Amino acid sequence: MGAELGNYKSCVSARSTDKEILKHAQDGGIVTQLFGFALDEGIIDGAIVAATKEFAAKYPSKVMADNSNFDMIEPWRPIPAIVNTRAEMIAAAGTKYNVSPNVSLIKEATRSFGLDKVGIVGTPCQMQAIRKLQLYPVGARDVGASIALAVGIFCMENFPYQSILQLVEDHAAMKMESVKKMEIGKGKFWVYGKRGQVVQLPLKVTHKYEQPGCKVCLDYVANLGDISTGSVGSPDGWSTVMVRSKIGDSVWAKAMAAGCFETQPIEKVKPGLELVTKLANEKISKNKKNLEERAVFGVGKALRNPYI
């Protein structure tokens, strides 16, 4: 206990001061605003984000997806994409709740997309992946030093695409293309329809659809991001922001000085860090137990433990 939130230099509750971003954002628009600011300032010259088919149709040169079977890409299926402008960023905003292999573009971003200073947003495991890639660049020549801003998002677990399909179309009885927003909060999975309908599912229903790989994850709040953020701990429409590295500290200070964010001290908001800590502990102890069970899974045979 005590290490569940990782190292951080500062923590606040924040939201973007840009009304246009807030309109499209999942919560406080932190990631979109940070990347928008970093682009304007030349801190990054592009960012890897999770976009969708609509984005790819509008900006085909910004994705690596194979266009030959483009019609087969479903609504809400994430496509890793490179964004270079605020408009592209806003077109890709919002949480998708299923797996987007953003790290798959990290090398290509510095090659065919020509970026020298790459921004990337990702889940805690993706932050682990890029830090491993910086320290042990096995297949990533000249990539590590090009990663100029890594923003991690809080993550309890992720879902395969087909799980989201099952939850939305079976349990919530809505068509994927009619969904405006999905959200996990207040102990429920929420599906908002474009016509205004709202369906809520208890998380008890969603658990069995979680991606198995998430069950060994020991990081809830993206300990290895330069900055990490998520809705948990902050009031509706706001996000909790943890500034972690020297890079993160410098970018956050500049963004604050430029008036990008409105903030409140995390101690002053409800439910605050207490809830973040509680959920982090729940995730970590549950998954540590899973790792222990994996060690005695068979008869004298263990499942592999990736951590050394």
Next chain:
Amino acid sequence: MADKITVGYTHLSGCTGCTVALADNYAGLLTLLDKYVDLKYMPTLADARHIQKVDVSFVEGSVCINDKLAVEEIKETREKSAVVVALGGCACYGNITRFSRGGQQNQPAQEAYLPIGDLIKVDVYIPGCAPSPQLIRNVAVAAYLLLKGSPEQKALATAYLKPLMMAADRGTSACFCDLMTNVINQGLCMGCGSCAAACPVRAITHEYGKPQGERDLCIKCGACYNQCPRSWFSFDVVSAYESINETIMAALQ
């Protein structure tokens, strides 16, 4: 910093891409040679070519077992080096030389190639085709700190090198299939995308957030599996990424 480590470079059946990757550290390589490393022998970059007694030897390429000289050289490398580092996919896993069936001019009878770990004990792997200049640099600095550093530096270097030593113990074959057998089948893949980024031949894409390998394209270099954060991951080392990067960059000033 007069107390340099002695290093050698044995070049077997490899394409010189690993040599180029080492040289691609540019000024960093000059700093390494200036302050930390006494390069005793190396084809291409040094005058002396014959294997000598050294602290650390890097080996590029696999061994053609039909070539007497190559077999002698790998054995002599082992006998004369305290630490043997397999540099690159061919030395570690055979890589593209796994596909050899012989018949090439001007030595058609040279058809059987093995990764060096099948003939000698290897201490450290640097996988990748080609391995990145930065990983070669990091291992070189870590090797120096391990042999000549303060107790804290030794501990840091040991922790850093441990997974690469474990990779050497794990075996001499690699393939995209490792992601299936040791990551996905073990319930560990979370779809980050590292493997697709690492693949030098773009054999890996992602379908619904999981790696999809074009197995006919796979050259068996082992980059995907070793880059995967769920193949091996050390919280102690990776969590200290900022200070380790700073230590390495400071060492190269």
